[in-house]
Amino acid sequence: MDEKTRSRISPISVPKPADVLASTLRRMIVDGAFSPGDFLPNERTLVSQSGLSRASVRDALRMLETEGLITTKVGRSGGSIVTRPERDAVARSVELFVRTHGVRLDSLLECRVAIEPTLARLAARNRTQTQLEEMTALHETFVESVTDVRLYKAINLDWHLAVARASGNEPLTALMEAIAMPVRDAMDYQHVTTPELRLVAVKAHSAILEAIRTQNGEQAERRMARHVIGYREIATGEMKNTL
Template identity: 45%
Template structure:
């Protein structure tokens, strides 16, 4: 039988297809609503259509609609209220959403303390610089109040550490940059939970910290970004070095046992 022209090169082996990842219907709906919220189609405070109406409009099941709304709630894009006047209400993500996301990353990846300290050294001087530019009288009042709490000699270790966190967050807040504030919120909580021990925070460390905080606060009060950056860089770098030394000493002591 004569060969049909052009067929000699055709493979007789069946074509192998890779498994296709089909997105869940709830993810598709959540993505669509998310884009509309971020685009501004639904301003903050707007009530999304009720579940029954969303089911009718999208032709999806009530379970799918509820799951999509739950995804948006976890992402901080809607708040769900129950009751007669309840429903899903739009809210724009803020610093809290950033802090939550970063905290999950830190815990989920079990990031090393040194990585947290390096990140802090990279961004906190920027917070101080912006704070010196944009701080308000209210920002300064908060910094002064926290400095006074740290200087209270009767404060316990837990109270001192909390005041320390509050001061660093106050500097970030004074930058009026929500992204930096969110990052600092997550970083501070992770770092200080790892250093809550008397082996590191003794009376000398308290005095050095209080003095550094007051110096940085004065640079912010004087609207001096260069001094704020210089003093904050020295402060966080010195803190990082001290923490690493304590960590190394602890590992050696544990190994000796």
């Protein structure tokens, strides 16, 4: 490296003013300076306090609204109201990342292998009677769907999401919700499943559901692991009929 290269300054990345303000307000909301239901300072006050332009303030507020941290109320008594992001907002953000970054199907299936057995174990421990009844009803429809690929595809997804929600673990459920739709959309069920394989899946779901019903967490986890690993092998061309 010559002397000229050593003395050269690399380009400096300066954050956008709107990003800085959004980060500041986000941190204040997370730290409890503003609680759900509180109004943020109005636009004029934020401009005055931050020294930023009105456009930058508006951009910052739009970021927070997209993240589900605030909602905007219009009218004379309107403003930016602090809210608590719902799980589906988190799921949408992760799903958007998955779709826009072209995450590979095998990577998504690895995520399922990593999280679904844990979700099944937690569902066995935490499920309510109402949730058990929902999973049971979905399973009954699933049993009837083996001759209808379109119905099978929809009910299969609904059942797995019902198990996730029964876990009571919000972050893992949000992740499951985020990857479930891209996986379903990426799968060509006409070519990766047969009536025989669908019957194998029905048997797997039955075993998982029974473990959840009897609240046998270890068995639910083990059965789900076998199921999703088998699903991954079929989807990636390593079929072993282990659904």
